[in-house]
Amino acid sequence: MNNRELLLEEQPPGGRGLRVSLLFAPGSRPTSAMMQQLFASNEMAGISGQISYSPDESEGWLEILASGLTFDLRGLAPADPAEPCVPGQNYGFAEDAADKPLEAIDLVPGGHIAAGGGLQPVVRALAGLAANLVLNLPVAAVVWHTAGTRMEPRYFARSVLDWLSGGAFPALGLTALLPSSDGSVASHGLAHFTGQEIQMAGAPGETHADTVKLALRVIDYLVRKGRLTQAQEISGPGITLLAEPSQYSNRVWIWRKE
Known part of the structure; x- marks a missing residue:
């Protein structure tokens, strides 16, 4: 292994599997009931998806069907938030937001498509769903785990939706x-x-x-x-x-x- 390979080995590790976290101020995470109301409202017209499975609200998760694929939304209130996020890079913030106490909900591929988390249709569907959720929820930050990045919500939504519409890939974020x-x-x-x-x-x-x-x-x-x-x-x-x-x-x- 030459010096350049050794240098790359020193870079921080990425996330394990496709996962995006939406971060909220403490006490402001949505509940399962709130998400169901949101998906049923006209305000969610930008999301081509629907809730396909809803267990008891105390379990804190929902299954969402979008673009023919299922995704799990985990960490909803009143259940515990998703695992803490420790990103390595921040993008789109006017100032560093790393020290703010925030609680996460996670959006991940459903069980039967989890193995295909690296396929472009799955990545694009998840990114698009996350971007639309950001536009309809009081999200304070977004973490894209495979890159170890934390993004300002509007920056994330704008760059992802532009990419999905044929624009440049959001390299500083994804x-x-x-x-x-x-x-x-x-x-x-x-x-x-x-x-x-x-x-x-x-x-x-x-x-x-x-x-x-x-x-x-x-x-x-x-x-x-x-x-x-x-x-x-x-x-x-x-x-x-x-x-x-x-x-x-x-x-x-x-x-x-x-």
């Missing part, structure tokens, strides 16, 4: 970009969409912000294209990049072609 000591940036959470992470080398004299902007374009390209099995060129305005899959791990190295 993935994270982490700086490395050699000036490169590494993705975290992209493997859930493509099976691979990227690490982009910075150019001499280039700012970190410019390296990140270029990495965002590459991530959008790779999410649309899928897993790379061999080296290839990626061309953009005024620049040509070389994308080379690693022989040692599920990584793609991105270099500027000389």
Whole structure:
């Protein structure tokens, strides 16, 4: 294993399986009854889904059918909230919200589709459902666990709904970009969409912000294209990049072609 692989091994771990948490101020988590009323109201016209199973309210969860797929909503009041969230990156906040005491409810794939949590239709349906819930509930923050990110609610909803409408992939949120000591940036959470992470080398004299902007374009390209099995060129305005899959791990190295 070379130095670059060792550097990637130092990045913080991601979430285990597809899971999004909606965070609320203490005492403001919705109940099962409130969610049923919300889904039945005209205010939820933006959600193409319905509640398909509702156990006793004390159990604190519901099954939701959306886009032909079932998802579990867990941690509803009066049951205990979902497990605490410890994200590594914050996006969209005017200031750091990491220290605020919040309670979580979780949205996860239902049991019979859990094994397919990495499939694009499942990820897109879950992200879209979460975004619409954010627009209709007093959510204080959103955690996307496979990337270890925490997002401002409107930032999350806007970027996800734009992506689902054909816009750019929300790389700063559904993935994270982490700086490395050699000036490169590494993705975290992209493997859930493509099976691979990227690490982009910075150019001499280039700012970190410019390296990140270029990495965002590459991530959008790779999410649309899928897993790379061999080296290839990626061309953009005024620049040509070389994308080379690693022989040692599920990584793609991105270099500027000389």
